[in-house]
Structures are given as structure tokens and as C-alpha cells.
Amino acid sequence: xxxxxxxxxxxVQVNKEFYSAYLYLDFSNYYTEQGLEGFANWYKVQAQEERxxxxxxxxxxQNNGCKVTLEAIDKPDKVFSSxxxxxHAGYEHEQHVTELIHTIYEAAHNVKDFRTMQFxxxxxxxxxxxxxxxxxxxxxxxxxxxxxxxLYMLDSELAARVYSAPSLVLS
Ligand code: FEO
Numbered sequence: 001x002x003x004x005x006x007x008x009x010x011x012v013q014v015n016k017e018f019y020s021a022y023l024y025l026d027f028s029n030y031y032t033e034q035g036l037e038g039f040a041n042w043y044k045v046q047a048q049e050e051r052x053x054x055x056x057x058x059x060x061x062q063n064n065g066c067k068v069t070l071e072a073i074d075k076p077d078k079v080f081s082s083x084x085x086x087x088h089a090g091y092e093h094e095q096h097v098t099e100l101i102h103t104i105y106e107a108a109h110n111v112k113d114f115r116t117m118q119f120x121x122x123x124x125x126x127x128x129x130x131x132x133x134x135x136x137x138x139x140x141x142x143x144x145x146x147x148x149x150x151l152y153m154l155d156s157e158l159a160a161r162v163y164s165a166p167s168l169v170l171s
Contacts, residue, residue, distance in 0.1 A: 003111040007066045009104040010057055010116070015071045016100055017054035021047040023093060026076035027086040034083065038155035042137075043086070045163045052166045053123070059170045060119055083151075084141050091134035098127040122168040 002010070024047040031040035061068050078089050101123045108116040144150035 002061075002064050002066055002116065003107070003113055006104065006107050006111065006113055006116055007061065007064075009107055010061055011066070011069055013100060013104060014054050014057045014061070014068060015073065016097065017050050017057060018073050019076075020093065020097060021050035021054065022073055023076045023078075024050060024090070026078065027090065030080050030086060031083075036083065036151075036155050038157065038159035039083070039086075042158040042161050043090075045161045046090075048163045049166070053126075056166065056168060056170060060116075063170060064115075083145060084138070087134070087137045087141055091131070091138060094127065094130045094134045098131060101127055 001007075024043045028040045028043035028047060031037070031043065058068050078086070080086055080089075101120060105117060105120045105124065108114075108120065140154055144154050
């Protein structure tokens with residue numbers, strides 16, 4: 001059995017990751033409404049990845065004999081006034097999720113829960129990549145977003161993103 005505090009934080013993270021999926025699906029819906037199907041696709045794939053993250057936390061808890069409690073998922077409530085707004089909100093959200101992962105890691109470290117630390121190593125690396133990706137989208141938009149032709153090209157680039165299952169597989 002896991003330490004109660006560690007298990008609680010892992011359970012909360014199941015909800016946080018499902019919320020991330022919901023949030024990015026909301027971004028995707030916004031871009032669909034705006035006619036930017038590539039941006040919509042990019043965030044729809046991102047939502048699928050976040051669902052996978054939630055399922056990994058859920059599976060890890062169950063693999064360790066812990067009960068999983070599913071709480072209500074918050075409603076995404078961001079209001080966007082420009083195409084760039086979701087990109088900034090996404091970057092800020094990933095920074096927040098990184099903090100959450102680090103908090104769980106710290107709790108596991110405090111009770112010498114090396115197994116959970118090893119499980120979380122994948123997420124620590126993943127968060128680095130997700131922050132880089134989110135920041136990269138902002139940089140690209142800053143460079144190309146104000147030119148209609150360049151924006152069309154960027155949207156086409158983002159339309160090519162395809163979903164792939166996470167590299168972390170729990171037995
Ligand atoms: Fe599950 Fe975007 O972190």
C-alpha cells in the first residue's frame with residue numbers, strides 16, 4: 001500500500017489530468033468554431049494524451065491496491081478574445097501541472113517511496129516536453145500569426161499531428 005498522502009495526491013492527479021483533457025477539448029472546440037482546423041486537431045490530440053495520463057495514474061493506484069475515487073471534473077471556463085489566448089492558457093496550465101507533479105514527487109521522496117518516484121520520472125520528463133511544445137506554439141504564433149498566409153501554413157502544420165499511445169505502459 002502507498003502512503004496515504006501520496007495516494008491522495010495521485011488520486012487528485014487523476015482528476016487534474018481529466019480536467020486537462022477537458023480544457024484542451026474546449027480549446028479544440030474554440031478553434032473549430034474559428035475555422036482553424038489544424039489548431040483544433042492539435043488540441044484534440046493533446047486531449048487524448050491527457051486522458052491517457054489520467055488512466056496511467058488510475059492504473060498505478062489500482063496496481064498498488066489503492067481505491068480510486070472519481071471526483072467531478074471542473075467546467076472549462078476560459079473566454080478567448082484572440083487566436084493566441086488558448087496558446088498562452090495552455091502554457092500556463094502545463095506549468096501548473098508540472099508543479100502538481102513535483103508536489104507528488106516531493107511527497108513520495110519524503111516517505112522514501114522509490115517506486116512512485118520511478119513512476120513519476122516519466123511524467124517529470126513528459127512535463128518538460130509539454131512545456132516546450134506549449135511555449136513553441138506561442139513562439140510560432142508570434143512569428144506567423146499576424147499574416148494570413150503564414151497562419152494558414154501553420155494551421156496546416158498542426159493538422160498533421162497524430163495521436164500515439166504513451167510510451168509509459170504499466171503492467
Ligand atoms: Fe498531463 Fe499536459 O500534462
